[in-house]
Amino acid sequence: MNDRIDLHTHSTVSDGTYAPAELVRYAKEKGLRAIALTDHDSIDGIDEALAVGREVGVEVIPGVELSTDFSEGAMHLLGLFIDRTAPSFLQRLAVFQAARRERNPKIIKKLQEMGFKITEEEVTAAAGGGQAGRPHFARVLMEKGYVHSITEAFEKYIGDGGPAYVKKSQPSPEECIALIHEAKGVAVLAHPNTLRLPDDKLNGLFERLVNAGLDGIEVYYSTHTPEETVRYERLAAEWNLAKTGGSDFHGKHKPQIDLGVGKGTLRVPSSLLETLRRRKERRPP
Template sequence: MKYIDLHVHSASSDGTLSPRELVLYAKQKNLAAFALTDHDVVDGIEEAVDEGLKQGIEVVPGIELAARYKDREIHILGFFIDYKDPHFLENLAWIQNERKRRNKKMLEKLNSIGFDITIEELKKSAGKDLISRAHFGKVIQEKGYANSVTEAFKLYLSPGKDAYVQREVYTPKECINFIHEAKGLAVLAHPTLYDLTQKELKDLINMLKDEGLDGLEAIYSLFTKEEEYKMRSLANRYNLFITGGSDFHGKNKRQIDMGVGRGNLKVPYELLEEMKKRI
């Protein structure tokens, strides 16, 4: 049986492997395909697709967009997007500018509590890529203010902590529309991670379905078997196809590996074939 991973991040957002390295790693892991779903950027897709053609690995052009739902942030995955669509790129530019505004405020907050961190250090950490909270975490660790990136998030960079700044994002409907306009399929990412009751989650999925949602990420690294069963049931109830992925970030999430998550993740290629029928 062939296996895939439909939730993977590169160094173009907050992962640590380049798009080309991801393809080589996918081949090493004996994956037939993976989706590159970087946060708010598509910069790495062409490199991954090109290397995938050389290595015999199918690369699905994707993205992960943040959206505001009531008092929390949810994530919408896009698959098979036209990553060169001008209007889609304009929408991403707005998101990236908002990230820059947020980064400036987060840096000011860190400096105000005595952290000697500069924008130059953050840019060096990010390289050519957009600065993310993962890069803040890495610099905080390197400067000795935390023992790990995970601890940096826990102490300073998560909601309610000293350096956290909420960013402005699009609505779920806008994200779904952007993905559809770019000829893609829209999927709710890791549905159980939003701290919603079962009723609240059903209400969310019902709303998103009305707004054009195509699928649900029902197989995920952190799901229990019971949670996976519930997500599959919800997908069936709302006539949504299912996807599955590890949410691989390389060294930024060392406990999660590409294709297998925490060791027990298996996403069959048949799911990708079902998705293609919806395009």
């Protein structure tokens, strides 16, 4: 039996380029035992993914990725094993999605003021019916020849702090953890390398997050260095957090990252999944 899994993936429902069904079939092709579908602020692809997972023999873990208000860097939280029918959870996701939609015209305006001929309709078309976000802006900029790559679009224009960047309203980390728990999910700190915090500040942050109910940390990730992986393994042990791992696969939007293997060396063992299940089972109903 294949022992590899990937607990951080995206589909066309948010900013990936594989439809949920295509993503699951690709996971089967790659020999993965299980994947978590963790689209940004959306669970709309989960039913499709679950159906195909049953068909091809790949376990699909219902998930979501939430962005939090964190001034020092970028803090995202994954919700794994979520109940996608929880009313309060669905209501809050709708609010988050509205914030994304409200930001898009502001980004368009900034880009147009910089001289780029780009329209909201073009960005919406690039999203293919899914939730339009910054990777879709980047794709349109690339297709029009303004940049040579999606990475360049982020680095020069639409990335955090860039001239066309627009900050959207985001909930606190504590709010996100509580929301995930309301949906009976397991709350995991995603790609901690984007926190951009030195060691002397990490302990204070982890105390805050653990007190709020954080369940796990994404130790194994496509862009973690070996030193960072060791660092996060240590933090998981110190704070009694479950270890998780994932590629953060987006398809063509992140062409250097492949499903299940990241940049080629990522290996996430299925044993981590059982630890996460136990975390979920210990939570009060």
